[in-house]
Amino acid sequence: MPELPEVETTRRGIAPHLTGQPVVRVIIRQRRLRWPISDELEQVLSGQTIHAVERRAKYLLLRTDRGSVLLHLGMSGSLRILPCATPLRKHDHVDLELGSGYCLRFNDPRRFGCLLWTTDPPERHPLLCDLGPEPLESEFTATHLYTLARGRRVSVKPYLMDSHVVAGVGNIYANEALFMAGIHPARAAGRISLARYGTLADAVREVLTQAINEGGTTLRDFVGGTGEPGYFRQYLRVYERNRLPCRTCGEPIQLRPLGQRATYYCPRCQH
DNA sequence: CAACGGACCTGCCTGC
């Protein structure tokens, strides 16, 4: 499910219910996520008050006075705010029960997500400290993309999805941004001009902003913190449109693997 | 170093 717009949608959905709330109880039904949930999480988090819910890349950060929860939704995770007594569904692995009587419930069928506790500033955590800039902040520029690409022969699509280059651009939005910028996904990253990287950076910003405004993209099962699906799917220009006509020129959209990921593009519009 | 494949999981869809 979740790329940056889906994580941001989740953050916006859950933040008002978490901010200022004490965690009164932590219930863990399945510790085996991508990394096992540490044994002391229940102890250390119980009684703490969440004073901010932030996002870095696709990680959500729940800040307390004694440390932060670092939460990733992986491929299939979702978070919802529910009354504590809400019956469980399959794969409801963790509840954070709040002073309000509601809980934050983490569901993740594939268990590629993670839930980590850190007492260091999260930005110094090994998982976060080497990430590239946020795509919706000012450090994400044409010059940044162009400079980092010098000498790189990797295709631009996996380059754009490299979290060290820019944080949080996943498969859907990499496909969409390259289409919007008219850049062929297999073009070598090091053979794209500064001007075209400017177009690409604009396209990344535009597609992520649009998707956030629509509550993200629901392909199968994504829901934001309020339980609503995302509505951006209807605006997808190439993703999941294999052999359907290009919305610009009518040419059939092509699908091919690139760096082990499904890559959709228009062979006429993208060069 | 850069680039690639494998690993971690379940669910859903297709085709035999």
Next chain:
DNA sequence: TGCAGGCAGGTCCGTT
């Protein structure tokens, strides 16, 4: 109807 195989929104890690 059942079952095998392939594929899925992520990303770390080990090997070339």
